[in-house]
Amino acid sequence: xxxxxxxxxxxxxxxxxxxxxxxxxxLSLVCLKPIQAAVKNPIDYSSVFDADYYYKxxxxxxxxxxxxxxxxLKHFITIGMKEGRRGNAxxxxxxxxxxxxxxxxxxxxxxxxxxxxxxxxxxxAEGRISVYAxxxxxxxxxxxxxxxxxxxTEARAVNVELAAGRINGIIIEPxxxxxxxxxxxxxxxxxxxxxxxxxxxxxxxxxxxxxICQVSSTIYVSMLLAGIAPTQRYAHxxxxxxxxxxxxxxxxxxxKDLTFTNKFDYPIVINATTQEGVLTVSFIQQPEPPLQTQAxxxxxx
Numbered sequence: 353x354x355x356x357x358x359x360x361x362x363x364x365x366x367x368x369x370x371x372x373x374x375x376x377x378x379l380s381l382v383c384l385k386p387i388q389a390a391v392k393n394p395i396d397y398s399s400v401f402d403a404d405y406y407y408k409x410x411x412x413x414x415x416x417x418x419x420x421x422x423x424x425l426k427h428f429i430t431i432g433m434k435e436g437r438r439g440n441a442x443x444x445x446x447x448x449x450x451x452x453x454x455x456x457x458x459x460x461x462x463x464x465x466x467x468x469x470x471x472x473x474x475x476x477a478e479g480r481i482s483v484y485a486x487x488x489x490x491x492x493x494x495x496x497x498x499x500x501x502x503x504x505t506e507a508r509a510v511n512v513e514l515a516a517g518r519i520n521g522i523i524i525e526p527x528x529x530x531x532x533x534x535x536x537x538x539x540x541x542x543x544x545x546x547x548x549x550x551x552x553x554x555x556x557x558x559x560x561x562x563x564i565c566q567v568s569s570t571i572y573v574s575m576l577l578a579g580i581a582p583t584q585r586y587a588h589x590x591x592x593x594x595x596x597x598x599x600x601x602x603x604x605x606x607x608k609d610l611t612f613t614n615k616f617d618y619p620i621v622i623n624a625t626t627q628e629g630v631l632t633v634s635f636i637q638q639p640e641p642p643l644q645t646q647a648x649x650x651x652x653x
Contacts (some may be wrong), residue, residue, distance in 0.1 A: 373528055399637060400429050400468050400474055401439035410437060433465035436579060442470060443482045446490070452483040458600030461579050495620065496577035497634040500570045501595045504629045508563025509546035511539075515567040516624040516631055523621050524614040529583070530566045530622075532603060532610040539564065539605055553604070554589040565603050566594050567624065568610045570633045572601040575612060576621075578635040584611040 378547050403421035407413055410652060424620040428439050436445045445467050448454060452475070459466040472484055484490075490497065502512050526528045539545045539561030548562030565588065572585060573595055585601050586608040594599045601610045614620055618636040624631070 363386075377491040395469070395472060397425065397429070397439070397468075397472065399472055400433075400443040402441075403605050405440045406432070406437070410650055429465075433468045436464040438632050439468075441483075442560055443468070444484060446482070446496070446577065447484045447578075448475070448482045450484075450496075453596045453599065456573070456576050456596075461576050461581050464579070466485045476544070478536040489531050493637045493639060495579070495637060496574045497632060498570060498574040498577060499632040500566060501629050502563070502566060502594065502631060507546050507549070509629075510544075510546045511548055511561050512631060513626045514544050515564045516626050516633075519567065519571070519624040521621065521623065521635075523619050525619050526617055529611060530600075533605060534570065534609075536564060537566070538629060547590055548565075551588050551590050556590070559613055561605075565592070565601065567631065567633075568594045568601040568603045569599065571622065571624070572610055572633050573599050574633040578610050580615070580635070582610060582612050 386591040392422045403419075403424045405425050407417075407419055413424065413427065418424050426435070428582060430621035432439065433436075433445075441560065445464050448467050448471060454468060455467065459470070471480065475482070502509055519532070520534045522530070537543050539559075541560060545564075547560050548559050549556055550559045550565070551557070552559070562618055569592065572582065573581065576599075582601075586604075587598070588600050588602045593602075602608050603610065616637075621638050623634040623636060626632075
């Protein structure tokens, strides 16, 4: 190899090295851009959080976190949103869930912070309602309430009302499991149920107990609004018209059920009532029983 050829190869090798270095630097800059953008554009929580409001709303924060706005925001982001705490007067996560049922199948209830982020990133701009309308706020102790309608002239109305009546007033203790199928009893004529339309493998058929799935589905929506995740739940093989898409709960005795475990540290009551074609299911925190008056505390008259 002559000197000219060696010189050309040296130049080529240097060029290749410089080109490789340039490509590596370009790639690193591209990779850094999302990181830089994230740093320059952090999430703005102002639409769902006000430090003073948050501090005043929760006595445990006053005791354990203090008044520092940055500490309060950190608590809100890491703990408060997941627990469904209210960060300001303009956003109530339960109201947001109730007013935007299409979000429930997407986000569930295991991490409520997803609803806050949705409102911040798109919900507010879309004009979604984030608070209860005046007069529709939940009373103290009521975790959720949801209603569906049915035709009282149809045979299935008998099954809807019978199943609701057997659920109504059930108390689930902390750590106790609820089973819809077990609670309403076997679906037989001798147990009061009648033949009505139902779904089976993507077809409409007739069966004893047809219509009970409206009760389980209404319970399922109210469960989610109460922040209770199911341990077992199944979708129907065909669309239903009594709850929004993705919020139905199919029941097949011995095969499909709706279940959950009470994760709260207090008993909850399920109220399921029917009146003039309206089925309403509410989850309620059972009030503590009044203290028993001791005989020694009673003064004779």
